[in-house]
Amino acid sequence: MQEMVNRHWTSLLGVLFVMAAFITLFKYSIDQGWITESMKIGFGMISGAGVGAAGLKLASRLPRNPIGEILIGMAACILYATFSFAGIYYRMWDPMTVLLGMSAVTIGISVYAYKFMSRLLMNIAMLGGLLSPLMRSQLFSFIQSD
Known part of the structure; x- marks a missing residue:
């Protein structure tokens, strides 16, 4: 290295x-x-899905590849932040949509981590979910500052 x-x-x-x-x-x-706000949310969804797909590709190519797992965890963090921005700050989505989106990401990451016994992925994804409120408040203040 x-x-x-x-x-x-x-x-x-x-x-x-x-x-x-x-x-x-x-x-x-x-x-x-x-x-626009819709473009920001769309970019977050696309980038989260893209990073997740790249992580899945790397993780399937080389078993127990930490880079693939880190990318999958980062994708979960991006999706958590995107869902919370869309529902809380931009008020584009109702709370039930945000809850269902975050639950789907959490369940997907949990099932994948359990199936492949990846404690690293589980920790990264859950840390991203826990830090999402802090991250979105900091980013929101950064975006709103003139």
Whole structure:
């Protein structure tokens, strides 16, 4: 791992700069009103499903692959935050829809983690669910700040 970082540290630095540019563009687009609330929720759903699919692909290719499990857990965290944003802050969904969405994610992650005996995945997903209120309040204050 250390050798890989030593060989590719400039690439990693470039990825960090691209991510910073993307976040800045996203914030600017929100400030200008180019991205609506529905688009934000759709982007969250698509990105959560995409990260989850990538994690499932990695986890099925190599058994007990921690990167795949981390991606699946991150997808659960993204979906938790998206559901809570859609229901609580944007009031686009009624509370029952949010409850059903979060329950579906929790049940899906629990069944997958139990089937493949993955304590790491269960911990990441549950931590994401527990931190979702904190994350959404911080992100909401960041988005609303002018």
